[in-house]
Amino acid sequence: MEGQEGNEIIYDSFLDQAWSSSPLNISSYVSSWVGHRYRISKLPVTVQRAWSILSNTVYNNTDPNTQATVKSILELSGFDSVVTPFPLKPMVEASKEHPALKRIPEFSYDVVDLGRQLLANRFLEAYQNLLAVYQTNGSTPDAVSAAGQPLLTILCDLDTLLWTNDNFLLSNWIKAARGWGASSNESQYADYL
DSSP: OOSSTTOHHHHHHHHHHHTOSSOOOHHHHHHHHHHHHHOOSSOOHHHHHHHHHHHHTTTOOOOTTSOSSOOOTTSOTTOOOOOOOOOHHHHHHHHHHOGGGGGOHHHHHHHHHHHHHHHHHHHHHHHHHHHHHHHSTTOOHHHHHHHHHHHHHHHHHHHHHHTTOGGGOHHHHHHHHHHTOSSHHHHHHGGGO
């Protein structure tokens, strides 16, 4: 759930703050926002705990010299490792406590998005290990290949996870981009936008 893109709570809080004469109380704002997002009665406490973790970690940047939140680790150039408590487990627990959550598209999207980020974080650890093996004097091709295997496994797991939610399917994004074309040539060009 990196950056500001795709994270509705960031935009909502910015806009709500613009219309408020005093600073937002973040904990109560997040609690209310989550209740509106998932729209079920008796929202499990574990969902609120997950969003509390997010609001106190990746969405809580007080350093004006850095990005608003952590940049996706899927973009390897210029990455920075940040270790935070991860909110995926409370979200999964919440879906067991209240199975109706699984039928709420926003909840499903958030679980897949959190899982995607968790796999991206694991990818970074495996990638750093691969670099260390590669840069070791006397490293063999077999050692480098073995160190690279976890990356391939993580990428396969990532593909499997992303296939569970239409919002993360590249084919859907390409189809939508093609739909913007006024002609066949423009539609084909849209594949590369």
